[in-house]
Amino acid sequence: MITLRQWRKIxxxxxxxxxxxxxxxxxxxxxxxxxLLLYKGASSLSWNFFTKLPVPTGExxxxxxxAIVGSLQIVGLAGLIGIPIGFLAGVYxxxxxxxxxxxxxxxxxxxxxxxxxxxVGILAWTLVVLPMKSNSAMAGAIALSVMLIPIVTRQTEQxxxxxxxxxxxxALALGASKWQTIATVVVPAGxxxxxxxxxxxxxRIAGESAxxxxxxxxxxxxxxxxxxTASLPVMIYTRAISPFDDWHQQxxxxxxxxxxxxxxxxxxxRLVLAxxxxxxxx
Amino acid sequence: MASTAAVATARVxxxxxxxxxxxxxxxxxxFAVSLLVITGLLVIELYIRAAPAREKLGWGFLGxxxxxxxxEEFGALPFLYGTVVTSLVGMLISVPLGxxxxxxxxxxxxxxxxxxxxxVIELLAAIPSVIYGLLAIFTLVPLMRLYVEPFxxxxxxxxxxxxxxxxxxxxxxxxxVLAIMTIPFVISVSREALxxxxxxxxxxALALGATRWETTxQIVVPYAKLGIVGAVFLGLARALGETMAVTxxxxxxxxxxxxxxxxxxTIAAVIANEFAEAGGRIHPAALVELGLVLxxxxxxxxGAARLMIIATTKKGSKR
Numbered sequence: 001m002i003t004l005r006q007w008r009k010i011x012x013x014x015x016x017x018x019x020x021x022x023x024x025x026x027x028x029x030x031x032x033x034x035x036l037l038l039y040k041g042a043s044s045l046s047w048n049f050f051t052k053l054p055v056p057t058g059e060x061x062x063x064x065x066x067a068i069v070g071s072l073q074i075v076g077l078a079g080l081i082g083i084p085i086g087f088l089a090g091v092y093x094x095x096x097x098x099x100x101x102x103x104x105x106x107x108x109x110x111x112x113x114x115x116x117x118x119x120v121g122i123l124a125w126t127l128v129v130l131p132m133k134s135n136s137a138m139a140g141a142i143a144l145s146v147m148l149i150p151i152v153t154r155q156t157e158q159x160x161x162x163x164x165x166x167x168x169x170x171a172l173a174l175g176a177s178k179w180q181t182i183a184t185v186v187v188p189a190g191x192x193x194x195x196x197x198x199x200x201x202x203x204r205i206a207g208e209s210a211x212x213x214x215x216x217x218x219x220x221x222x223x224x225x226x227x228x229t230a231s232l233p234v235m236i237y238t239r240a241i242s243p244f245d246d247w248h249q250q251x252x253x254x255x256x257x258x259x260x261x262x263x264x265x266x267x268x269x270r271l272v273l274a275x276x277x278x279x280x281x282x
Numbered sequence: 283m284a285s286t287a288a289v290a291t292a293r294v295x296x297x298x299x300x301x302x303x304x305x306x307x308x309x310x311x312x313f314a315v316s317l318l319v320i321t322g323l324l325v326i327e328l329y330i331r332a333a334p335a336r337e338k339l340g341w342g343f344l345g346x347x348x349x350x351x352x353x354e355e356f357g358a359l360p361f362l363y364g365t366v367v368t369s370l371v372g373m374l375i376s377v378p379l380g381x382x383x384x385x386x387x388x389x390x391x392x393x394x395x396x397x398x399x400x401x402v403i404e405l406l407a408a409i410p411s412v413i414y415g416l417l418a419i420f421t422l423v424p425l426m427r428l429y430v431e432p433f434x435x436x437x438x439x440x441x442x443x444x445x446x447x448x449x450x451x452x453x454x455x456x457x458x459v460l461a462i463m464t465i466p467f468v469i470s471v472s473r474e475a476l477x478x479x480x481x482x483x484x485x486x487a488l489a490l491g492a493t494r495w496e497t498t499x500q501i502v503v504p505y506a507k508l509g510i511v512g513a514v515f516l517g518l519a520r521a522l523g524e525t526m527a528v529t530x531x532x533x534x535x536x537x538x539x540x541x542x543x544x545x546x547x548t549i550a551a552v553i554a555n556e557f558a559e560a561g562g563r564i565h566p567a568a569l570v571e572l573g574l575v576l577x578x579x580x581x582x583x584x585g586a587a588r589l590m591i592i593a594t595t596k597k598g599s600k601r
Contacts, residue, residue: 012493016390022382023391026465027399030406036417085313092310105314107588112321114516114584116523118550119324119573122557126327146320153317179306200408207410210525210550214558233412237526240416248420255416259409266408270401 034259041256044249049257054220054235057244064254067235070137070223074216074231075206077141082148082205083198089149090156090194095182106157113150120146121211129215137229140216144205151204155197163189196269203265207258209233232258328574335567343571349536351560356568358575360536364453364546365576368528369521371457371542372464377514379461380468381503384510387469388476389484389498400470407466415530418459423450423531426458431543446541451533454542459527464517471516471591475509476502508590515587519580525550549576 002010048063055062089109093102124143129135163186171181187194209231216229218238223229232254239251335343339356346357383403387396427450434454438444479502487497503510533545534555549572560566 008493008496012495015495015499016386019382019386019390022379023386023399026379026383026406026469027402029462029465030402030409033409033413033417036421037413040420085316088310088313089317092314096307096310102314105317107585108321109317110588111581111584112317112324114519114523114580115324116525116550116576116580118523118525118553119328119577122331122553122570122573123324123327125557126331127323146324149317149320153314177300178303180302182306203408207408207412209410209412210554213554217558233410233526236412236416237530240412240419241530251416252420255413259413262408262410263405266405270404 037252037256037259040249041252041254044253045256049250049253053222054230054250057242057247060246062250064230064232064235064250066219066222067230067232067254068257070216070219070229071206071231071233073137073223073225074140074144074212074229075202077138077225078144078148078205079198079202081141082145082201083152085145086149086152086201087156087194087198089153091160091182091187093153093157094160095178095186106154109150109153112146113154116210117143117147117208118210121213121215124211124215132226134226135215135217135228136226137216137223138225140212140229140231143211143215144208147208147211148201148205151201152198155201156194159193159197160186160190162193192273196273199265199269199273203262203269206265207233207262209237213237324577328570328577332567332571332574334563335571338564339568339571343568344575347536347538351556351562351565354562354564356564358549358572360538361547361549361552361572362575363538364456364532365522365548365550365579367453367542367546368456368460368532368548369518371454372460372521373514373518375458375461376465376468376517380465380513380517381472381510383465384469384472384476384513385498385503388473389494389502400473403466403469407470411463411524411526414459414463415527418455418527418531422458423455426450426455430454435543442540443542446539446543448543449533449545451531452543452545453532453539456528456532456546456548457542459531460521460524463524463527464521467520468513468517471513472506472510475506475513475591478509479505508593512587512590515583515590519583519587522583523550523576523580525554529554549573 046063048061050063050068051065052061052063053066054064089105093106093109096102121143123146124139128139128142132139167185167189168181171185172178176184212231212234216223216231216234218234219228219230236251236254236258239247239254242248335356338354339346343356344358344362346355347359348355348357349360350356387399391399427448431444431448431450431454434444435448483501483505484497487501488494492500528548529551532548532551534547534551535545536547536552537544539546553569553573557566557569560569
């Protein structure tokens with residue numbers, strides 16, 4: 001016969017164990033993913049992978065140099081567009097707020113951040129691909145920058161808010177104007193965090209494939225700002241759904257490269273740059 | 283004389299810095315407004331591009347199951363159905379696991395371990411969608427086809443949900459992938475909601491003789507309820523709009539099937555697959571209209587989630 005007291009203890013132990021089990025399950029997913037990618041991808045990685053153009057199935061020695069360069073072009077341009085816009089909008093939200101308008105902008109930024117990436121792709125398609133009548137690295141970059149802007153805005157805002165009010169007051173008391181205070185005191189004080197936010201944002205868009213499929217498109221050869229351009233994520237997708245074994249191998253190798261880049265950026269940004277700062281979710 | 287000059291320069295300086303201030307304010311304001319412009323542009327462009335489909339197909343579009351680009355018959359139902367079903371399956375798995383893990387991280391684990399595990403979970407959220415898809419195609423799909431689906435059929439085959447051949451691809455597999463992808467969001471947002479519950483609440487319950495679990499389940503969780511529901515909605519919005527991983531395992535069949543084992547289609551997946559090649563006037567417009575429906579769904583759910591999260595994190599005193 002179990003008494004109520006014992007029953008409560010049993011429930012306690014069982015449920016607490018279950019919460020631990022769900023944590024272990026979730027955390028182990030990361031290690032399973034990394035393990036599988038290393039196991040299946042590492043054998044297909046070679047020097048050729050980074051230096052050669054893709055070859056048709058059946059031929060050996062092909063690589064993904066065009067997709068690696070394409071990704072750099074697309075993500076680089078997206079960063080050049082998205083980071084300044086996002087940063088300045090973040091400065092507005094953190095330093096000039098106090099009215100309903102700012103919280104409205106903040107809310108819209110969060111909504112924009114939650115828009116499915118494929119829909120952002122449609123926007124870039126109508127704005128860039130239709131008028132240019134061709135897929136291009138530029139169209140892909142526009143799509144990715146639309147995703148990057150709200151991320152950078154919110155991260156910039158949050159990190160600048162963490163700068164103590166006393167620093168601002170000190171600068172203002174010394175006779176600095178508001179924008180001098182922001183430019184010479186607030187932003188430098190929050191720069192580590194802001195930089196972290198930017199790196200995390202770029203790492204996030206670097207792995208996006210959905211908005212690139214019909215904007216940057218695909219290219220067997222080298223792309224360009226005005227031409228269809230291959231990118232690593234789209235390459236992984238097209239190779240993975242192909243029926244060929246040697247292309248699957250390429251997909252695994254590309255997956256390993258992509259995740260290495262994304263995770264390295266994340267770990268560096270969170271552990272080294274933002275040591276001791278709590279990083280808000282993008 | 284000298285002092286008047288000094289006063290004059292000081293005045294000029296102040297005026298300069300005031301104009302500087304105004305210019306700076308104007309610049310950052312313009313960029314903040316650009317966020318609104320982009321969002322407005324998104325809505326307007328989608329609305330305009332979907333116009334041909336709206337005119338030709340009307341409201342019947344939402345209820346029709348036909349999808350034939352050749353005869354220009356388009357219906358949204360299979361895609362809506364697939365999007366909702368896969369997301370619900372995903373949330374059914376990820377919510378209990380995610381909230382459970384969040385309880386462990388906020389209530390049980392020592393701060394150091396909790397932070398380390400949270401770090402790993404945040405890395406999980408950073409993994410690109412296409413990588414989940416890649417792993418799902420080559421590991422999860424065979425696993426589902428050979429073991430999980432036959433097992434579910436033998437155990438629950440009397441339900442219409444688990445009938446028909448086990449393909450490996452389909453609603454259930456897509457749901458599992460979505461579960462794995464949404465768990466990190468559910469965990470980190472609900473963990474924050476739980477951490478925002480004041481310590482006194484826990485101490486009072488424990489002092490009254492409640493066990494750790496009773497304190498968590500009956501005191502802490504109800505206190506953080508709104509934030510947790512917000513976390514669930516946030517995860518749901520992600521699941522609805524998730525594209526690549528789902529496209530790779532959903533089976534790409536524009537049908538409405540009761541069985542979770544059957545292949546289906548989602549809105550995001552059909553846009554990803556067909557938009558680049560869509561010809562004519564109506565086909566691309568129909569795809570954009572599907573996009574508009576998806577956009578509306580995610581905006582409503584996201585909007586509600588953000589409001590709930592704002593409401594909870596405001597009232598609690600953190601940590």
